[in-house]
Amino acid sequence: MISPALTAALDRWLEHERALNGAARNTITAYQRDLLGFLAFMQSHHGESQGLGAITRLSVTDMRAWMAHERGRGLSARSLARALSAVKAFYRWLSDREGFEATAVLSTRAPRFNARLPRPLDEAAAARVLDTVELQAREPWVAARDVAVVTLLWGCGLRISEALALTGADVPLPETLRVTGKGGRQRLVPVLPAARAAVADYLKLCPHPMAPDLPLFRGVRGGALGPRPIQKVMEAVRLQLGLPATATPHALRHSFATHLLNAGGDLRAIQELLGHASLSTTQTYTAVDAARLMEVYDRAHPRA
The missing domain is CATH 1.10.443.10 (Intergrase catalytic core)
Known part of the structure; x- marks a missing residue:
């Protein structure tokens, strides 16, 4: 179960993205879905409720486990890269406010994928x-x-x-x-x-x-x-x-x-x-x- 403090932090970040960065409604929905999935995995992975304190102590191993889990359930490299981008943005914002070191999350490399270029009609x-x-x-x-x-x-x-x-x-x-x-x-x-x-x-x-x-x-x-x-x-x-x-x-x-x-x-x-x-x-x-x-x-x- 995600703690009330962490839920409130996530809500504040989503509002920050909406109000200050002008994120569209669909983008906010995608961010929320990606972050809730990430936090739910970490709760299952560690076997404990994910509060603010717990998520500040994530390691590189934790991040690798999450990415392996996502790929294992069929998530494409492109979708995983998008989810990781949302996680990093949230952690960057949260670490600035809570004063913790988020290197393990922010240094995680996104999976490589071939960009699908749009194909215009002649x-x-x-x-x-x-x-x-x-x-x-x-x-x-x-x-x-x-x-x-x-x-x-x-x-x-x-x-x-x-x-x-x-x-x-x-x-x-x-x-x-x-x-x-x-x-x-x-x-x-x-x-x-x-x-x-x-x-x-x-x-x-x-x-x-x-x-x-x-x-x-x-x-x-x-x-x-x-x-x-x-x-x-x-x-x-x-x-x-x-x-x-x-x-x-x-x-x-x-x-x-x-x-x-x-x-x-x-x-x-x-x-x-x-x-x-x-x-x-x-x-x-x-x-x-x-x-x-x-x-x-x-x-x-x-x-x-």
Whole structure:
């Protein structure tokens, strides 16, 4: 059983990550799950309740035992690396406040894994996806809805959660849309005429009432549309077009970034459009190779 003091410390850290570091709700949930799993293992491993005092005395051997246990139950190297990152962040915060040495935890090396690079669609494939999405639904308004969402993903680089978070207050879509992304970070995104037209077509056909405080995209019963129907549409489309399993709604966001870069877009500008906190994330999303980076560098650097 995790002690009340340790539970309170974990809650305070999660609130710190939420309030000061701007961690998204899904990130907070993942952190909490990873830490509770870690602490539960340590309790079982040591056969005693895990209080603040107990967890300050963990050794390298304890950390190795936890990692071996996680791999033994089938956790991937990637997922274990993520969990270890959460454990380290918590210990770094806790050691600063409680004044103990956390070297055994902080020096633990994450398992190696091959990063899964996103695979954007080429421009022709992305255009075929849009054309084919329209053919999937029997109800014209549902077809128009799906086209509008997918157009926002590819044409504006929105995350699916960002597109589905739009409300009646956002329509008619302006030429520049203010979007709230991960960590509550806001950004301005230009909206292509095609995206505005797709949303307008959907609104003409949607049978459900629209109001500023209601979700823009609706399910068949009128509630807020969730991501699963869009994911299912993409699954059907990629089977029909013979596209790989990586052709997901999120791949359209990758495609948006890659197509902009290939057309000569600046990495920093694309970073802003995507709402990334780090340029390295943008580089990964755009599948940039070293030659392309040097090309951007040579064109942009004042000494070039």
